[in-house]
Amino acid sequence: MINDKSISLCMVVSNDYHLAINAINSVKSIIDEVVIVDQSTDIENQKQFKEIADLYIHTTSKGNADFDRQYCYMLAGREYILAMDSDEIVLPEELEKFKQIFEYQFELTWFLFRNLIRSNGICVDLKKFLQDDPHPRLWRKFVNVGGQLVPTVVWTQEAHQFPRFNTQKQIYSNIWFDHNRELVDVINTHLRRGKNISPEALQTEKNFIRSVLNEFGVEVKKDIVIKIPELQRYLRN
Amino acid sequence: MDELINVSDNLKLVTIKSSDIKKALILRVGGVGDCLILTPVARTLYNQGYKVDYMSGSPTGNVHKLFDGLPFINQSLRIERVNGIDCVKDKNEHYISVEILKENYDEVFDYKYSVEDNRSGVNKTGGWRNTLNSNYMNWIDLSLAWANIDYTKVSDENKKPEIVIEPKYLEWILTTSIGDKKAGGARICNIIGIQLQASTLIRSWYKAGDLPKIIHEKYPNDLVVIFMNGIWKVLSKYGEGRLVPDEFKPDDTEFDPLLISAAIISQMDCFITADSGMSHVAAALDIPTIGIYTTVPAWTREKYYSHSFPLETNVYCHPCFTLDAFCPIEKENALKQLTEREKQIIDCHDKGMNIVEVCRKFNSIPGAIQAELNAARQRVQALSAVEAACVKSITSDMILEKLDMILLPNKINSTSTELMEVL
Numbered sequence A: 001m002i003n004d005k006s007i008s009l010c011m012v013v014s015n016d017y018h019l020a021i022n023a024i025n026s027v028k029s030i031i032d033e034v035v036i037v038d039q040s041t042d043i044e045n046q047k048q049f050k051e052i053a054d055l056y057i058h059t060t061s062k063g064n065a066d067f068d069r070q071y072c073y074m075l076a077g078r079e080y081i082l083a084m085d086s087d088e089i090v091l092p093e094e095l096e097k098f099k100q101i102f103e104y105q106f107e108l109t110w111f112l113f114r115n116l117i118r119s120n121g122i123c124v125d126l127k128k129f130l131q132d133d134p135h136p137r138l139w140r141k142f143v144n145v146g147g148q149l150v151p152t153v154v155w156t157q158e159a160h161q162f163p164r165f166n167t168q169k170q171i172y173s174n175i176w177f178d179h180n181r182e183l184v185d186v187i188n189t190h191l192r193r194g195k196n197i198s199p200e201a202l203q204t205e206k207n208f209i210r211s212v213l214n215e216f217g218v219e220v221k222k223d224i225v226i227k228i229p230e231l232q233r234y235l236r237n
Numbered sequence B: 001m002d003e004l005i006n007v008s009d010n011l012k013l014v015t016i017k018s019s020d021i022k023k024a025l026i027l028r029v030g031g032v033g034d035c036l037i038l039t040p041v042a043r044t045l046y047n048q049g050y051k052v053d054y055m056s057g058s059p060t061g062n063v064h065k066l067f068d069g070l071p072f073i074n075q076s077l078r079i080e081r082v083n084g085i086d087c088v089k090d091k092n093e094h095y096i097s098v099e100i101l102k103e104n105y106d107e108v109f110d111y112k113y114s115v116e117d118n119r120s121g122v123n124k125t126g127g128w129r130n131t132l133n134s135n136y137m138n139w140i141d142l143s144l145a146w147a148n149i150d151y152t153k154v155s156d157e158n159k160k161p162e163i164v165i166e167p168k169y170l171e172w173i174l175t176t177s178i179g180d181k182k183a184g185g186a187r188i189c190n191i192i193g194i195q196l197q198a199s200t201l202i203r204s205w206y207k208a209g210d211l212p213k214i215i216h217e218k219y220p221n222d223l224v225v226i227f228m229n230g231i232w233k234v235l236s237k238y239g240e241g242r243l244v245p246d247e248f249k250p251d252d253t254e255f256d257p258l259l260i261s262a263a264i265i266s267q268m269d270c271f272i273t274a275d276s277g278m279s280h281v282a283a284a285l286d287i288p289t290i291g292i293y294t295t296v297p298a299w300t301r302e303k304y305y306s307h308s309f310p311l312e313t314n315v316y317c318h319p320c321f322t323l324d325a326f327c328p329i330e331k332e333n334a335l336k337q338l339t340e341r342e343k344q345i346i347d348c349h350d351k352g353m354n355i356v357e358v359c360r361k362f363n364s365i366p367g368a369i370q371a372e373l374n375a376a377r378q379r380v381q382a383l384s385a386v387e388a389a390c391v392k393s394i395t396s397d398m399i400l401e402k403l404d405m406i407l408l409p410n411k412i413n414s415t416s417t418e419l420m421e422v423l
Helices: A017-027 A043-052 A064-072 A092-096 A183-194 A199-216 A220-227 A230-236 B002-010 B032-036 B039-047 B098-104 B127-132 B139-146 B167-173 B204-217 B257-266 B277-284 B328-336 B339-348 B354-364 B366-384 B396-409 B417-420
Strands: A007-013 A033-040 A055-058 A080-083 A108-119 A122-125 A135-140 A142-145 A150-151 A168-180 B023-027 B051-057 B075-082 B085-089 B093-099 B109-112 B193-195 B221-227 B231-236 B239-242 B268-273 B290-294
Touching: A007 A017, A007 A064, A017 A043, A017 A092, A017 B127, A017 B366, A033 A043, A033 A064, A043 A055, A064 A080, A064 B221, A108 A183, A122 A220, A122 B002, A135 A168, A150 B328, A168 B085, A183 A199, A183 A220, A183 A230, A199 A230, A230 B354, B023 B039, B023 B075, B023 B098, B032 B277, B032 B366, B039 B051, B039 B109, B039 B139, B085 B098, B093 B098, B098 B109, B167 B257, B193 B204, B193 B257, B204 B221, B204 B396, B231 B257, B257 B277, B268 B277, B268 B396, B277 B290, B290 B396, B328 B366, B339 B354, B339 B366, B354 B366
Parallel strands: A007 A033, A007 A080, A033 A055, A108 A168, B023 B051, B023 B109, B051 B075, B193 B221, B193 B268, B268 B290
Antiparallel strands: A080 A135, A108 A122, A108 A135, A142 A150, A168 B093, B075 B085, B085 B093, B221 B231, B231 B239
């Protein structure tokens, strides 16, 4: 809770408890509730998520969190929704800045993203491709539009599509989320998702993977292809 | 006398708490002139007892800096558009949307939804809303009216825009060849400024480049300062030079180009300008101005500017109120020069006809039709880009005549020796 405003942390997860626990812990001091929509297939992961969640819903594995986002956010029981993915964390000095934005009567806040990908001791900062990569991650569950309460943010079920906003009371904050990933995880996620997203989104993802691999260089590329042989076919088609 | 004493006895000391003072917010995103002409609104609201904050934004420059320090403006803040949302950066560098900030005010005057609907070409609002357009009414009166102020009760003096120039810009300008300091505090020649580029081509005067030479022939000892291709140049009989602070770098925030221009204008004895934001900067600084008006009547802009000497065209089609790049008549002439096929393709497009139907009609394929449409539009543009009659009707002689009216009564007969000292 900040400035008397209560917050639900909402996450769509999938077999990634080891990451999600870091994300939850990083914001623990400001949230009042943890809502988890779990796409995990692993029983152990399911048990762990059930234990830490205030509200836990298990759903089917879809290879893509976007299908369950809006559902997850509608389960929130508090005034504000903080949306996070399991591979994101908020550092303590950034969390401290949340108080600043709660001085305003905002309905939606955007955050900046520091996207890092690691492999073989090399770390690539995606700022070159994504710049500050602002994302809407904190909003009031409902806003009043013409006397009716409507969801502030309406998420699509498509990957790489921005949601629809029902408010102009927005803040583009100077607060950073850290989005740290291993290259192998990134590629596996994209391969898994490839079957479930639109052709346009798939092409965007392929271009993204190609650019990231180019940043890592030939040695890492060779290593990744050995670890994930289907990558070559994925990128070629 | 007794009565008077009784009255004074009954007087009570009324303390006004800061919470009693009503807060007003003015919002404007537009050109320099659009933002500048709202200073009379801010002043009037202040006189009515409001504490006024002004949030403004302009693609032309940091216009908000011109208002920073005006006695009737509490805070002048810059609006920046982030993802299509108008925001103001706070002290913690968060961009807060103006819709959130509006909540903090008793009255909000958001001019985004108001007077200016001057889209290129025609005024698309139509009907009665045309009367809300500043092409048809003096735009300061209109701005006051929009803020629910009876403009007939505001004095002409209070309808003048006002700006503040940061001291460092004024200090700099005084050290330049056009500044007083160079002449030991007493300048001995006139400074004639020229800026004839407006935000649209039809309101610009094309032959600005020829003016300095013509003016020099008549006023050989005076300095001409001209704004061309994004920089100010000083021209004198001894040559020419750039007028820019030594420390200035184009992407530097230390020196702002808009404030540099304002400082330069502040030194002028006469400013020859188009219907542009700079004419209002000059009005705010009480600089005698020759404003050239082609498509829009001068009174809509300069009615209350006491130092204004507008130069208006007298062609039959004036005022056409066009704010587009091209003259509507020339555009029509250009359209007439197209082939029948080109005309029909443009017509089909304008009517929103399905591309498949258009292809069938012209026995072609979509790619080719699109290419033909683009080519036809480009041809119209090229053929329309000629000097319009209203622009052509304003001659250098007319400008010189106005210049004489301003300069000759007080003209200083400087000698070349004195000028040498200045330079």
